Amino acid sequence: MDVDAQVNAASLRVVDLRRILQAHQVPVPSTARKAALIDAFEKHVRPALLGAATSGTALPVKDERHQGDDALDVKLTSNASVPATPQPPPMDIRFSDDNPFQKDSVSPPSAKRASKGTPPMATRTSKGGTTPPHVPSTPSPSLPKTPGSHVRRRTPQQARQLAMRSEREPAMAAIPVKDTPAPTRTLRWTVLRWVLWAGVLLWFWHCWQTRQAGYCTSGTVPIHEPHRMPRDLWKAIVSPACVPCPEHSVCHDGRLTGCASTDYVKAEPWQARVPFLAQALPLSLRSARCVPDTFKLVLASELADALIGYLAHWHGQVRCQRADAFPQTPHHALGLYAVPEARVKEALLSRITASMDTPTFEAIWALALEGLQTHAPDEMLVLTHKSTRYLVATHASMPLRCRLQLFVREWAWRNRLRGVGAFTVLLALWLAYQRRQRRRKQERQVAFYAREVFQRLQTQAAQAERDSTPREIPVLHLRDTVLESEARPAVRQRLWAPVARVVQQNANVRSRQAQWHGEWQHVWEWMGTLPSTPSRDPAPSPPAHDAATSHARPSTPAAST
Structure with missing residues (x-):
């Protein structure tokens, strides 16, 4: 379609504006709005149209809407009879040399296109400049076709890529480039990697040395000098001291040989059971320890319950006047209900089966008493009178009838003054x-x-x-x-x-x-x-x-x- 030089760009459609701009080789983004297309038209196309009109050259634009390749063929015709006027300088469009469709006209692909009628690409000069591409004019019917005049064809997809590339180039140019040269950065990363690897190896070496040093012998404490100088710190890393022997443990020759008592068993932490983690940690962070024997703790807990039950029952029997208290009891508020320790131990030992020997019972008895005195001081008291230990429960186990009688008796004794006063008043009223x-x-x-x-x-x-x-x-x-x-x-x-x-x-x-x-x-x-x-x-x-x-x-x- 022909474009008039005095046409109003705002009255044209977006599709027509894009075709006109592509015909005049004006790169526009594919996402450009109509306002941007109008500005591009006023800036690049209209001056060319006005110049052609002044010089008498017609710029017909062929509408190739129905062609198979959807290309725009722009033919410029010149009037030989009209004297030439100075034309505006053509646009300097730089194309990438990597695209085979945008090579120089000297290359074989460009020459092939030139033989088919494609205009040559812009070439670079020896001074680094860029020679604008030659835009041939379409010969008029009165003038013969000059050799070397070609028609440049570009698909819409290529035009869109060219427009997007022209938009990215200013943005990339605005990004500041670091002044550090690439070899220096590479050297820094290399040094950092070697330092990290050296630190990891030194850490594994330290962990291995702690395992070689092992545990200190039982009864000894390692002497740690104050690490104030880097030399001492390096010595502590490469030659660490032994790890103190855990509590209730026996250590010899750097190894934990066992526990100090049969009440404890050797236990390894969970860190030592993980294969890789066990080698990546020093011995102090995954050292074994002696923990109380769980089976004996269960037996001690059961024995403690039986002991409290026995003492509470005896307390209730004495309070209900169904049993006589032991002679020479301690002078205490609950001393009347105390029982000698030997008597309690004998009574509880008779209830245990013959499968438990006396030393085991003694150990369990000691654990039970220690646990009650530590964790339940409000349930049992240990009294001493004339080098004899007495055990007494703080609460009594009694039948309901006895409990009611004691409650009434204690209530009456606590409220005896009130009771006497109330009885006197009632007696006076009755009289x-x-x-x-x-x-x-x-x-x-x-x-x-x-x-x-x-x-x-x-x-x-x-x-x-x-x-x-x-x-x-x-x-x-x-x-x-x-x-x-x-x-x-x-x-x-x-x-x-x-x-x-x-x-x-x-x-x-x-x-x-x-x-x-x-x-x-x-x-x-x-x-x-x-x-x-x-x-x-x-x-x-x-x-x-x-x-x-x-x-x-x-x-x-x-x-x-």
């Missing part, structure tokens, strides 16, 4: 209640007996008006008649005293001395009014709880006696 009840009972009895006396006096006064019977009644006779069921004189006197006070305080009764059957006696006489008809209703019965006076009321008046 006050009983006294009040007796007073109420006495008031009811006094009211009953006083009413009985009044009725007898009224009956005697009414009978005296009908006949010549005396009106008065002796007090003693009246008392014995009313309190006939009570035989005890003291009780009779206690019951009659309040009745006599009530009767004498009544205004209807006169108390005086009169002669009765020839004897002077204290008599009572009814002076009040009498009812029109004497009451024949029986007198009310005494209170139910008073059995002493239930038959005190006589069936006939006292005068009839």
Whole structure:
């Protein structure tokens, strides 16, 4: 398609802009936007179009959209009749010599392309410069085709690669290059590698020397001089001292021969069991040691439990008064419940099967006592009295009934003052209640007996008006008649005293001395009014709880006696 010099680049499509730029050999990135394509068009293509228009040369652009190789063929035609005008310098496009499709025109591939009509590539001059490629013009029909004029063809993929390469070159040029020459850096890495290898070998040598030195003999301690100078440090590395013999171990000739006691066994750390790690560590970091025998520890733990159970049971038996304490016990708060150590050992040894010998039991017994004193001091105490060791448990094992009894007893003893005070208060309240009840009972009895006396006096006064019977009644006779069921004189006197006070305080009764059957006696006489008809209703019965006076009321008046 033909491109006008006055065309508006913004009105063209992106595809058309790319084809025009490729036809004019303007490299553009494949990711360039339309704005970048317009700028490239205004910068490179439009000046060429304006120059061709001024000189009268047509720059037709052939649209090879439908060709098989999708190449752009740019043909430049010149008008021989129009005088030539100065053209803008062509772009200096540098191509790589490694690509066979971008070789110089002198090379055979370029010559082959030249024979087919491909324009030659840019060549380098002897001075290091670059000669721009020759852009031949397409001959017009009126002019013959000049030899050496070629048409340069480039595929879109090659154009994109050229554009990307042109973008990477400024970026690579901006990266600063170190001034250190390559041989110096290589020498440094070589020296560093040799130093590291030397350090690794020196470390393995030191580990091997520690294994050769071995363990120090039992009872000796290696003398380490202060490493203040590099010479001493080097000596410590290449000739290390022996490793101190571990605790509870026996060492001889640099070897750990065994453990000091049968209670311990030899154990290797996990570092010594790894093949490569065992040689890469010094002997001090993977030294063997003597650890307590696990089987004996289990037996000692079981024996400790049995010992605590035995002592707790004995403690409970003594507290529940089911067993007597041992004589000459230590003076301690729990000394009464202590048991001699020989007695406990004998009792526990009888429970063990015959498969365990006495030395083994002694060793297990020592481990059990040591473990209890170290790890469980709150469960068992060891007391000494007259060179005899006693063992006592701090808690007791007792039945539920005994535990309840002891709890109540201890609670009562702790709260004895409060208990005595509470009992005193309750006793005082009970006595006050009983006294009040007796007073109420006495008031009811006094009211009953006083009413009985009044009725007898009224009956005697009414009978005296009908006949010549005396009106008065002796007090003693009246008392014995009313309190006939009570035989005890003291009780009779206690019951009659309040009745006599009530009767004498009544205004209807006169108390005086009169002669009765020839004897002077204290008599009572009814002076009040009498009812029109004497009451024949029986007198009310005494209170139910008073059995002493239930038959005190006589069936006939006292005068009839």
